Amino acid sequence: MSVNIEIDTDTVPDSGSGFSAQLTITNHSDAxxxxxxxxxxxxxxxxxxxISNGSRRVSLSAGSSASKSPQVRIPASARPGEYWLIAxxxxxxxxxxxxxxxxxxxxxxxxxxxxxxxxxxxxGLQTFLGTNHPNPFNPSTTISYGLAEExxxxxxxxxxxxxxxxxxxxxxxxxxxxxxxxxxxxxxxxQVASGVYLYRMDASGYVETKRLLLLK
Numbered sequence: 001m002s003v004n005i006e007i008d009t010d011t012v013p014d015s016g017s018g019f020s021a022q023l024t025i026t027n028h029s030d031a032x033x034x035x036x037x038x039x040x041x042x043x044x045x046x047x048x049x050x051i052s053n054g055s056r057r058v059s060l061s062a063g064s065s066a067s068k069s070p071q072v073r074i075p076a077s078a079r080p081g082e083y084w085l086i087a088x089x090x091x092x093x094x095x096x097x098x099x100x101x102x103x104x105x106x107x108x109x110x111x112x113x114x115x116x117x118x119x120x121x122x123x124g125l126q127t128f129l130g131t132n133h134p135n136p137f138n139p140s141t142t143i144s145y146g147l148a149e150e151x152x153x154x155x156x157x158x159x160x161x162x163x164x165x166x167x168x169x170x171x172x173x174x175x176x177x178x179x180x181x182x183x184x185x186x187x188x189x190x191q192v193a194s195g196v197y198l199y200r201m202d203a204s205g206y207v208e209t210k211r212l213l214l215l216k
Contacts, residue, residue: 001026002025003023003098005085005086006021007072010103012105019071020070021069021072021085022069025067034059035090035091041072044106051072074106080105081106081108084209087100125148127147128146131210136212138216140182141212145169145178146176151172153173153201157182157199160198165186182199195214
């Protein structure tokens with residue numbers, strides 16, 4: 001099973017604009033498949049919104065594909081910065097089997113790429129959020145991150161709908177590179193369900209969100 005998302009633009013003007021996203025889901029197995037396809041948009045402030053016309057029930061025969069072209073509208077009043085469109089496919093919202101993403105920027109502010117860094121001249125330190133490992137994982141995964149300078153940092157886990165699941169880092173830390181382990185449990189110590197989750201880092205103006213997949 002795979003899902004692919006493509007857009008024909010990488011920049012939306014300050015006045016706002018609309019465009020189509022091309023979503024394709026492919027069943028690579030030799031058996032039929034039924035499930036859901038859905039799409040979310042991550043805003044520059046880290047909030048998540050679902051693209052309603054990018055969601056649907058899908059039924060595919062062995063080796064077949066299906067495409068959809070949902071419309072995405074970014075109004076003039078929208079915050080400038082970087083936006084992510086993330087497409088998923090799975091048997092249900094709690095069990096994503098495939099994911100793909102693209103990004104674009106809205107004019108008015110420079111994009112903040114995932115590799116963007118804040119470095120101390122000559123120190124070789126960077127502010128970054130790394131990819132978790134392993135991914136997919138069960139029951140725990142390690143997330144790497146770094147700070148170019150001392151400051152307050154938070155690292156939180158969210159559902160795809162933006163609901164907070166757990167806070168795994170929250171405090172003032174010195175500059176340097178670190179790792180932290182998430183054990184797949186929420187704030188109350190309960191094991192969370194299989195599926196795709198988002199992890200978000202906030203540190204001295206640096207904001208980055210990435211995704212991880214828990215499979216049981």
